Amino acid sequence: xxxxxxxxxxxxxxxxxxxxxxxxxxxxxxxxxxxxxxxxxxxxxxxxxxxxxxxxxxxxxxxxxxxxxxxxxxxxxxxxxxxxxxxxxxxxxxxxxxxxxxxxxxxxxxxxxxxxxxxxxxxxxxxxxxxxxxxxxxxxxxxxxxxxxxxxxxxxxxxxxxxxxxxxxxxxxxxxxxxxxxxxxxxxxxxxxxxxxxxxxxxxxxxxxxxxxxxxxxxxxxxxxxxxxxxxxxxxxxxxxxxxxxxxxxxxxxxxxxxxxxxxxxxxxxxxxxxxxxxxxxxxxxxxxxxxxxxxxxxxxxxxxxxxxxxxxxxxxxxxxxxxxxxxxxxxxxxxxxxxxxxxxxx
Amino acid sequence: xxxxxxxxxxxxxxxxxxxxxxxxxxxxxxxxxxxxxxxxxxxxxxxxxxxxxxxxxxxxxxxxxxxxxxxxxxxxxxxxxxxxxxxxxxxxxxxxxxxxxxxxxxxxxxxxxxxxxxxxxxxxxxxxxxxxxxxxxxxxxxxxxxxxxxxxxxxxxxxxxxxxxxxxxxxxxxxxxxxxxxxxxxxxxxxxxxxxxxxxxxxxxxxxxxxxxxxxxxxxxxxxxxxxxxxxxxxxxxxxxxxxxxxxxxxxxxxxxxxxxxxxxxxxxxxxxxxxxxxxxxxxxxxxxxxxxxxxxxxxxxxxxxxxxxxxxxxxxxxxxxxxxxxxxxxxxxxxxxxxxxxxxxxxxxxxxxxxxxxxxxxxxxxxxxxxxxxxxxxxxxxxxxxxxxxxxxxxxxxxxxxxxxxxxxxxxxxxxxxxxxxxxxxxxxxxxxxxxxxxxxxxxxxxxxxxxxxxxxxxxxxxxxxxxxxxxxxxxxxxxxxxxxxxx
Numbered sequence: 001x002x003x004x005x006x007x008x009x010x011x012x013x014x015x016x017x018x019x020x021x022x023x024x025x026x027x028x029x030x031x032x033x034x035x036x037x038x039x040x041x042x043x044x045x046x047x048x049x050x051x052x053x054x055x056x057x058x059x060x061x062x063x064x065x066x067x068x069x070x071x072x073x074x075x076x077x078x079x080x081x082x083x084x085x086x087x088x089x090x091x092x093x094x095x096x097x098x099x100x101x102x103x104x105x106x107x108x109x110x111x112x113x114x115x116x117x118x119x120x121x122x123x124x125x126x127x128x129x130x131x132x133x134x135x136x137x138x139x140x141x142x143x144x145x146x147x148x149x150x151x152x153x154x155x156x157x158x159x160x161x162x163x164x165x166x167x168x169x170x171x172x173x174x175x176x177x178x179x180x181x182x183x184x185x186x187x188x189x190x191x192x193x194x195x196x197x198x199x200x201x202x203x204x205x206x207x208x209x210x211x212x213x214x215x216x217x218x219x220x221x222x223x224x225x226x227x228x229x230x231x232x233x234x235x236x237x238x239x240x241x242x243x244x245x246x247x248x249x250x251x252x253x254x255x256x257x258x259x260x261x262x263x264x265x266x267x268x269x270x271x272x273x274x275x276x277x278x279x280x281x282x283x284x285x286x287x288x289x290x291x292x293x294x295x296x297x298x299x300x301x302x303x304x305x306x307x308x309x310x311x312x313x314x315x316x317x318x319x320x321x322x323x324x325x326x327x328x329x330x331x332x333x334x335x336x337x338x339x340x341x342x343x344x345x346x347x
Numbered sequence: 348x349x350x351x352x353x354x355x356x357x358x359x360x361x362x363x364x365x366x367x368x369x370x371x372x373x374x375x376x377x378x379x380x381x382x383x384x385x386x387x388x389x390x391x392x393x394x395x396x397x398x399x400x401x402x403x404x405x406x407x408x409x410x411x412x413x414x415x416x417x418x419x420x421x422x423x424x425x426x427x428x429x430x431x432x433x434x435x436x437x438x439x440x441x442x443x444x445x446x447x448x449x450x451x452x453x454x455x456x457x458x459x460x461x462x463x464x465x466x467x468x469x470x471x472x473x474x475x476x477x478x479x480x481x482x483x484x485x486x487x488x489x490x491x492x493x494x495x496x497x498x499x500x501x502x503x504x505x506x507x508x509x510x511x512x513x514x515x516x517x518x519x520x521x522x523x524x525x526x527x528x529x530x531x532x533x534x535x536x537x538x539x540x541x542x543x544x545x546x547x548x549x550x551x552x553x554x555x556x557x558x559x560x561x562x563x564x565x566x567x568x569x570x571x572x573x574x575x576x577x578x579x580x581x582x583x584x585x586x587x588x589x590x591x592x593x594x595x596x597x598x599x600x601x602x603x604x605x606x607x608x609x610x611x612x613x614x615x616x617x618x619x620x621x622x623x624x625x626x627x628x629x630x631x632x633x634x635x636x637x638x639x640x641x642x643x644x645x646x647x648x649x650x651x652x653x654x655x656x657x658x659x660x661x662x663x664x665x666x667x668x669x670x671x672x673x674x675x676x677x678x679x680x681x682x683x684x685x686x687x688x689x690x691x692x693x694x695x696x697x698x699x700x701x702x703x704x705x706x707x708x709x710x711x712x713x714x715x716x717x718x719x720x721x722x723x724x725x726x727x728x729x730x731x732x733x734x735x736x737x738x739x740x741x742x743x744x745x746x747x748x749x750x751x752x753x754x755x756x757x758x759x760x761x762x763x764x765x766x767x768x769x770x771x772x773x774x775x776x777x778x779x780x781x782x783x784x785x786x787x788x789x790x791x792x793x794x795x796x797x798x799x800x801x802x803x804x805x806x807x808x809x810x811x812x813x814x815x816x817x818x819x820x821x822x823x824x825x826x827x828x829x830x831x832x833x834x835x836x
Contacts (some may be wrong), residue, residue, distance in 0.1 A: 074414060089799050139694050140703075144654050203701075246562035269712040269719030276737045278705030281697045282762035283733075286580050293788050297781060299723040304777050307750065308741035310718035 003100040005052070007037055007057070010087060010094040012168050026052030028064070029090065043068050043091025052081070053096065054254045059288035061088060061097065111162045122182035125189030126158060132196040141202075168233045190228035195222060203279045210288035215279060216272035219260045227253040269310065348673075372693050375500050381553045387508050388520045389416075389658040390557065392447040393476045397453060398425050398513040398549060399431050399443050403685050409440065413511035413550030413563070416474030420591050422481070424582055425465045425549030426564055428669045434459055434466070435671050435745070444470055447518050458589045459599055461606045462677075463534055463581040466549075469590045478551055478559050482586045495583050499558040501525045501537070509543050509563050509574070511550025519683055525560070527573060530639040532666035536575040537561050543574035552576045603670065604746035607774055610668060610677050611749070615779040618679065623790045627687035628658055631732070631758065633765040634790025635662045635681055645673075655688035655699060659683060664835075668774065676718045676749070676774030681787070688763040700765040704757045707769065708739050717741040717751055726759060730792040733760045738784055743774070752780040754787060766791070784786060 005022040020037050025034035026063055032046035039048070043064035047163040054060045062079035063069050068091045069076045078090060086099040097202075137153045165184035198221055206214035227249045231242075310320050376776050380435040399408045416422070423444070432440040433456050442454040454468040469770030481496035501507075505525045523541015539552060543563045550563045561576030596602060618641070623634030637643045641664050649656035660683045668677035684703060688696045710720035722739040734756045743749040751773045758766040770787045772780055 063424070068726055102654060123377050139692075139698050141692065142695060142699050144655065144690065189471065210726060228738055265712075267708045275708055275710050275720065275739070276722055277735075278701055279697075280700035280735060281705050282693045282757065283760055284762070285724070286759065288726065289359050290733055291725045293727055293729045293785065296725050296727050296736055296738070296788070299725065300740070300781060300784060301777075302723040303723060303738075303740045304750075306721040307718050307740050310721075311747070312718075312744050 005051070006098050006100070008096045008098070009039075010096055012094070014087075022051070029095075030064070030066075039090070039093050041091045041093045044093060048090050054081075058082075059097070061095075066090070081143040116183065116186075117180060118182045119183065121186035125161070125186035128193045129157060129161055129189040130154060132193040136200075137195050141207040157192065161185060163193060164188045170238065172237045179237055184233060185230045187229055187236065191225055194225050198225065204285055205282060206277055207279050207281045208285050209289045213272070215277050216274040217277050219264075220257050223253050223256050223260075282314065349385075349549030355670075364465075373677075382786065384520050384522050386506055386742075387553060387555070387557060388510070390549070391477050391510055391520075391553070392518065392632075394477045395510055395518055395550070396423060396444040396446050396470070396498075397515075397518070397546075398423070398468070399445065400430060400440050400677065401443055403439060403716065411512070411546050412517050412548040413546065414444065414468065414471075415478045415549075415551040416470070416508070416768055417431065417586060418479050419474050421469055421473050422457070422589060422591060423454065423468045423470055424551075424562060425466050425468060425585070425698055426562065426577075427461050429467060429549045430456055430459075430466050430823075431669070431671050434603065437599075438568045438621065442468065442536065444468075455595055456599070456744045457593060458585055459603060459606075460581060460585045461603050461670060462610045463474060463577050464669060465562065465577055466586050469591070469595075474729045476555060478553070480559050480582050480586055482583045483636060484587055484590060495580075495587065495733045498579050498583065499554055501554070501560055501598055505528050506555050507541065507560055507576075508538055508555070509539065509541055509547060509550060509552045511563055513544035513546045515546050521547075523572065523574070526577075531642075533610065533617060533640060534581070534775045535578055536564065537578055537675065539574040539576050540572050541574060559593060573604040581660075588649050599642055600745050601747075604743075604749065605669065607670070607676060607746055608748055608776060611615075611779060614677060614679070615775060617785065619786065623670075623786060625790060625792070626683075627794075628683055628766060629764055630794050632687060632794065633660065633683040633766070633768060634787055635660060637662065640664050640666065641679070641681075654688075655696065656687045656689065658685045658687075675680070676743075676751075678773045679775075679783070680768040680771045682768045682771075686767070698764075699725045700757060700767070703767050705737070706752050707755050710739070714742065717743055720753075721815065725787070727786070731795050732758060732766075732791055732793040734788075734791065735759050736788065741781065746774075749774050750774055750777055750780055751775075752784065754784045756788070756791065758793070760793065766793075787820065825829055 005025070007022060007027075008016045009018040010098075022036065028047055028050050029035055029037045029039060029044075030046050030048040031039055031044055035047065045064065045068070047064045048066045049061055050064055051059065051061050051140055059081055059082040060079050061070060069078075071077075071089045072080055072086055078079065081204070082097045084096070084102045088095045088097070102129055133154055134150060135272060137150055139148070144235070151179045165181060165188045168184040168188075169179040169181040172184065182289075199231065202214040202221070206212055231245060231249050232243055245336055264273060268275070353432050380776050393601055396414045396416065398412050398584055400410045401408050404635075409432060410429060412425055412427035414423040414429070417424055425814045427434070430442055442456070443451055444454050445451040452471050454470050456466060456468050458467045460466070462545055481498070483495060491798050495506055503524075507525050509521050509523065510518070521542040526538040527538050528535045529538050535550075537560065539561075543566045548565075551559055552561045552563055559579050560583070562582060564575050564577050566572075566574040589677055593789045614695045623636055625632045626635055627633075635643055641659055641662050643662040645658070645660050647656065647658040649658070661680070662679050662682075664679035666678075667675040686696075686699060686703065691699065708720065708722070710722075712719045718741050720739040720741050722737055724735070724737040727734050727736050736754065738752065738754045738755045741751040743751075750773065751771075753769065753771050756763070756767065768787070768791060770783060772783060775783070
């Protein structure tokens with residue numbers, strides 16, 4: 001045999017558990033201690049499989065008469081011609097066999113910014129969060145609050161970001177051996193600051209351009225920001241399949257938005273979270289043009305069809321339960337009854 | 348929204364011997380053998396009934412009121428609000444009467460007058476003829492008072508007696524005086540200075556010689572002995588439409604709907620018979636209506652500690668039509684709030700304006716009386732003002748052609764002040780809603796000097812100024828403002 005062979009035991013995820021270098025063929029695999037590779041899998045035979053060169057000089061793995069056999073892609077065969085990209089299952093054990101001349105994949109470009117770890121992202125995130133938090137508090141501070149109010153606001157926001165990042169850092173440490181707290185803190189801070197910025201930006205844009213939907217739909221942007229934050233946290237923790245993660249998170253976001261929208265619709269008959277744009281900004285912000293009273297009256301007229309459509313002559317009859325439920329109502333409208341006896345006794 | 352009027356339907360579940368309390372009532376002044384009240388009660392008690400509305404499911408009572416037999420007929424007059432549940436949900440509720448002897452029987456609703464809060468029910472017994480309301484039958488829906496026999500004339504200070512069963516405690520008679528007509532509603536009510544309590548609703552109010560003056564209907568919770576009666580002429584008009592052997596309508600909703608539609612047209616016509624009065628709030632001019640039916644109240648919050656001031660004018664009708672426990676309608680109110688910046692940054696002030704503008708209207712799909720709101724919002728500019736305006740409409744499920752409207756506006760022409768206005772209409776037709784919204788919008792204006800200094804000085808003078816400046820028409824308002832420009836130049 002001209003070159004060495006590597007037998008790799010893999011996890012179900014495809015990560016290598018053991019790699020055994022073989023220089024002599026044939027080799028035997030199984031649970032017994034006289035094998036070249038000893039398996040600890042109770043679902044394998046004492047002498048399960050053998051790797052050898054066939055008469056055609058191909059490397060093959062063949063069954064030694066085990067009960068569970070060798071399968072590849074859920075097909076069981078007595079022997080397989082070895083391919084370095086394929087995984088063979090013996091009982092619960094996954095094996096991959098590669099020769100020394102196996103062509104490995106090209107080097108992956110390292111996009112990880114290794115300088116963006118530790119204190120630098122942590123402090124940047126906190127500063128960003130402090131600025132947006134303070135600005136928001138200041139804008140909403142109509143009663144000219146004291147410094148302590150600002151500090152309290154700041155401490156609670158920063159405290160939340162630090163606590164949240166701490167949990168993610170713990171996960172990172174568990175799965176990856178590296179906490180990367182600074183990065184997690186940066187991600188959490190950017191997410192929180194992003195929500196704050198979106199709230200102001202969307203308000204101004206909606207007002208300036210008459211794009212009311214920007215402020216009447218508030219759930220979807222928050223969900224998207226949350227999904228993005230989760231994505232970056234998980235990538236930082238060490239998720240190896242960003243593609244699949246993206247799909248999961250997108251599906252989750254759509255699910256959350258669908259549930260909240262349905263709930264909203266059932267309660268108010270509107271898909272939007274807010275009935276109308278409540279923001280008022282200084283006149284300088286305005287870009288869109290004004291309408292005349294007549295145009296406004298025209299669009300008011302068009303509402304009539306909508307509300308007439310929504311009428312139900314006999315809402316009670318449509319569901320019999322309501323009639324029963326309604327019965328306590330008249331009794332529990334005791335404003336005239338309970339108040340007057342008291343007044344009466346005073347007299 | 349709470350009205351100072353309270354309907355007098357009792358829903359007390361404690362059962363007290365009616366006879367016992369009735370006897371103690373009559374026996375209270377023993378030495379004087381024939382006080383007017385004593386005589387009245389003795390002759391009236393035969394025709395006095397307590398009416399109760401009960402749940403078909405469980406037989407428990409849900410509202411209690413009073414009523415009285417008319418003449419020798421089998422017709423009983425009471426308040427609509429006593430029997431409203433029978434009218435609106437006959438499949439859930441039924442009615443029953445109980446007399447001063449404790450005998451009871453079923454009642455049958457024949458006719459309603461929602462606007463005056465009256466109803467006529469039929470019972471299986473006849474009156475002794477004590478309570479006479481002379482009337483001539485007519486088929487026309489609107490009977491003219493002149494076609495009907497003359498009724499009792501009342502003079503202020505005259506003694507009147509209200510009968511009924513207050514709080515389900517037992518039949519009582521209470522003495523008081525007649526104090527004229529209250530014009531706070533769109534139809535007259537008599538003011539009675541005497542005790543009228545919950546449960547006496549629908550009971551008769553008579554003069555010392557036993558003539559029916561009216562029907563007990565409401566009292567003010569914020570006053571003492573300020574009670575109201577439905578004048579007997581409305582009873583007469585309703586009785587004229589009812590006969591003792593008529594078949595009752597199967598569904599009262601269309602009838603109520605029609606009456607509400609009629610009422611709203613009277614109400615809106617009355618409201619718009621002259622254009623809105625214009626008042627000043629800072630540099631802004633706002634439309635209000637101040638009349639017998641609509642009262643306005645002003646308020647200023649300008650404590651030195653605050654970084655801004657808010658002045659407001661609220662106008663509201665003092666009456667509303669009771670349709671059911673969760674539906675009062677036929678009501679209009681107007682609100683103006685003027686915020687003026689003192690120390691806030693422009694962004695902070697816009698936050699204040701947003702807080703004021705936000706959350707004033709909401710939509711629910713859970714209500715059984717009205718549909719979810721449909722709204723439209725726009726930036727509009729007219730007169731000398733530019734506004735953000737939102738109008739929402741809601742239709743009544745049970746009454747076709749009736750709607751609730753809310754219009755809210757916020758001025759968008761100044762970063763240092765904000766005028767926010769609202770008109771709220773309940774139970775009006777769509778065209779009347781449009782008319783009121785348009786007139787209200789047209790009434791909003793701003794005086795033309797726009798420089799900051801002038802605003803501030805003008806503002807200091809006129810923030811609290813709530814003096815009416817009636818302007819005849821829109822043209823007049825335009826002329827007036829152009830004159831002001833000239834004067835300023």
